Amino acid sequence: MAKKAREVEINSREDTLPLMGPDVRPWPVTPPPSPEEVAAVYARRKAEEFGKWCEDNLRIDYARGKPEALQGVRVLSCGQWRMGHKFASGLLSELGAELINVEPPTGDPLRKLSPFGREEYMLEDKNGDKCGLDFIHELRNAYSVTINLETEKGRELYTKLAQHADILIEEYPPGYMDNLGIGYRQLSQINPKLIYCWIGEHGQWGPMKDRVSKYGQWMLDPFGQAACSFIHNTGFPEDLLPRGKGGDPTRSGVWFADYVAGEQTAVNALAALFWRDEFSGEGQFIETTAAEALMDILDFDITWYGFNKSIKARTGGWDPNLNQYAWNPCKDGYMMIGGQTDRLWYRIGMCIERELPIFGRLIHEDPLLKEMAARNALQALTKTYTMTAMWLRNINRVEAEEKLMEYEIAAGPLLYIDEVAEFPHFKYRPWVNVLEDEQYGTLMYSEATTAYQMRTPARVKWLGRPLGHDNAEIFMKYIGLGQSELRELKEQGVI
Template identity: 75%
Template sequence: MTREPREIEIKSRADTLKPRPWPVTPPPSREEVAKVYAKRKAEEFGKWCEDNLWFQDSWSKPEALQGVRILEVGLWRLGHKFAASLLAELGAEVIKVEPPEGDPMRKLTPFGREEYMLADSETGELCGLEFIHEMRNKYSITLNLETPEGQKLYKGLAARADIIIEEYPPGYMDERGIGYRQLSKINPRLIYCWIGILGQWGPMKDRVSKFGQWMLEPFAQAACSYIHNTGYPEDFMPRGSGGDPTRSGVWLCDYVAGEQAAVNILAALYYREEKSGRGQFIEVTGAEAMMDILDFDIAWYGFNESIKARTGSWDPNLNQYAWNPCKDGYMMIGGQTDRLWYRIGMCIERDLPQFGRLIHEDPFLKEVAARNALQALIKTYTLTAMWLRDTNRVEAEEKLLEYDIAAGPLLYIDEVCEFPHFKYRPWVYTIEDEHYGTLLYAVPPQAFQMRTPARVKWLGRPLGKDNPEIYQKYFGIGPRMQEVLKEKGVI
């Protein structure tokens, strides 16, 4: 896909790139998609799904967590932000509590470039895209938790809250008299979720470094062996250029921990409402959340002390279950059964007869277990790459689908945003934000619920935007008293 040059517009504080128009091409019409249903003999069910899950109808439906109040407190990290975002999308009232100077993540931007930040339309205050993305449906207030007056106001908010999601260093809130032990006495129904890396207790608990910051997300990836088994072994690469482990390009542990935190919180909310009438304390760590999705690695070690090695994109269980380089990118091909594997061979053999000869000459390739050996993987993927090197993704997909093979291209992010299927459902969408203009975002996966779908009402929030409303609503503190508190450094 061609990438059009972007016009540069000079602003007072930064060179701001104009957003790319979206969509470049319109999504398919419902009439066009109806023909697909008809072709696949799924007219009735396809129409039923659309009638009940159509995204544009979600705004007229109720919200599952309407009336639930949540406080979100923490700096830098994404776990608490993501957990709170998921619940905010489901209708909870989420108040993001920041220090008067703001969460440092507001200033996080690729390569430190201010032109990749967005300016508030009213104040011109710059904010990073990461922070804006995780302020979905949230209110922003400022509050200095280091001051007695700030701690008193925080206790007042906690007394009215259903849930607190916190990600400060272990014991930080407790030392100030505003942790779960103290707040649960004020509000016994409070559900309190702390998110971290290794935990608040135990010999390797999260700890503060001499530079004043607590352990960050990559330490979780390192601690659970996720980094160790991600990447290529030395044998697969030219000497000196391979063998190193690779961490995820996104803050994966924080996101997985945030998802697990949201699940824990919803379970605790159900238990409180239906069983006990009381809240509880929850701890979620990034390392443990990742260990829960490490496939069979732990069980394999327990079985015979095996330590799963790095295999790049190759799956140690299956031959032909990986992405392969092709003329214009990469293709994912799945051959997880004998039927599929032989179909892949038949497809490739049309253009590359060597593949058929390979199967005939090597009897081990005829059996699922035997063809997963390293030498068999090397033979298979070498010939697959030879076949794909002069074939683009569209051509390769068409050829593979003729044989009913599980296959698909690896998409770049611009292709994801313009992919007809993703635009139609949609998986990506735009929102007209009152502070930051037109923004493209990923539609929440909870949006496709029949009766209580999630939705994004706004993205981003200037620092302290909701101080007037929240302090008036919960404490009756008007504008004049708020100015006094501001001058004193409390808010």
């Protein structure tokens, strides 16, 4: 049943694509598999007992009544345009930390960011104010307060909030907060236990600390990608495509460097929290740069260069270490096939040559391709993937996966985002989910990746809130301000 539903989903994309405009797409289009269907899968895999045990202990549906790992931890987050501090603080808030996001009274400009600049792709709150989807999706479980840090009273408010914070994450230009008198050096004097995290591109010290941020201090993610060779080795090589059609580097459209820096910042903050509470009793200053964080996950590029001066070239979707190990076009999209061992390599060939006998003659009988290392030469990759694409071009993804699975081959289709939303596996867990937001209505989102914890699972309680939505609650709770004082501060442009 699940396989049949998936086939309908993949083969009927035109019927399930979201309509242009503000209408909310109905979800799910098809129901998730039933527990009985999933139990049958467990039985086929001889994992009835363990599969059921995992489900009983890890399902997100059961998370609400469980404790939170970071309950009682307070996080203060601030910055504009950037995604690193939002992602880092959001990860901590999903684990139970109380998160206060600070914006200027005019709002973070990221609130106005929308695909193609189209207002109809923004969400409207109960007051009629519109906000971009990027901002809403990443401000998870965050209380929204506004403070004008350029004013003396605003800095006083911010300092008083920081007195109550365990972790502070900021992503302003190098030295900006220190120059205002509200950086780590000043705040740690009044809150010695404060863990202060700064996120940037190249760092706040060193010869290039101001090179980029002086002129483009808010939107720096592309420079982080550029500074660590990520952009250089992403894209198609020149000799695989017709002249003028390839060979250029490709930047990730997603703010990848900022997200990676945010992830590393959250890890650093948790390590510092453990050190403070278990050993030193003191907070500390932490710096994370996007360029260096992204460099850390670029495979062996830097080690390879140090070994024999090699500069890794652009290889598109091909892996220079493995053949086959890439996606190839098929009738209705693309198919990923993995042949990283001799066993898988020959099984792929056995599967393909049933319907394309020439594959066996040209690939399996080629002496160059007998050894795994030789298969990774450019001409070997080109020959192998050309023949594989000849087979795939006449079948769709579901058919290709079924045929390859018969030979116990690692394979899977490249899914479009509408298929991800309707993927039976993700709907059943459910990793793709919806919540009813009091401000924005029904919102579809991806669950926290730290949600699958047995005893203290992460959870998403709400997504981004309207600007300054929580001013009264937060300022009254932590600073003791009354309604008349809040009104006065608002009239003065402080909040």
